[in-house]
């Protein structure tokens with residue numbers, strides 16, 4: 052049920068609450084109550100960047116495993132399930148990983164674009180799309196049907212690209 056906890060509206064509200072706190076100040080306690088990470092990281096405290104990076108790396112690696120399995124004659128559906136779970140669990144954390152003051156405008160060493168904080172509703176929508184696609188992938192993994200997993204890979208890949216195209220620095 053954790054997957055359904057974060058709605059587009061609650062994330063947008065959270066983003067707005069956080070935007071009230073200036074960089075370096077502590078955000079409203081109610082906004083940070085149940086998160087492990089300090090939400091309003093001062094520019095000097097960029098631990099969140101590593102957490103954010105590792106979370107996406109985990110998603111990327113798991114997605115690679117799933118696509119790799121599909122290339123085999125008989126995919127290992129247990130491996131697909133385990134990696135679909137990693138993607139879904141990591142995806143739920145994305146909204147917590149973009150507190151104010153952790154963008155390039157704040158001097159952060161990051162591939163995230165400032166657009167994330169300028170257009171919180173669009174970023175929230177891209178995150179919601181990812182959450183939906185990760186749930187589709189979980190269900191597909193349970194089906195243990197290669198064609199169903201293949202379709203879920205396509206949907207998930209579209210969700211990655213949709214967000215990267217808008218909110219991540221382009222790779223040359």
Ligand code: HEC
Pocket residue numbers: 100103104105107108110111112114138145160161162163164174177178181207208210211212214215218219
């Ligand atoms: C809601 C937006 C969003 C979605 C959805 C998303 N990403 Fe990302 N991703 C980002 C951003 C922003 C960064 C840059 C983070 C940074 O540098 O701080 C990133 C970085 C990465 C990185 C590099 C790690 C790093 O921090 O340098 C990988 C790998 C990655 N994403 C893979 C994926 C895959 C695979 C998917 C889909 C299964 C996905 N992402 C979905 C926004 C997203």
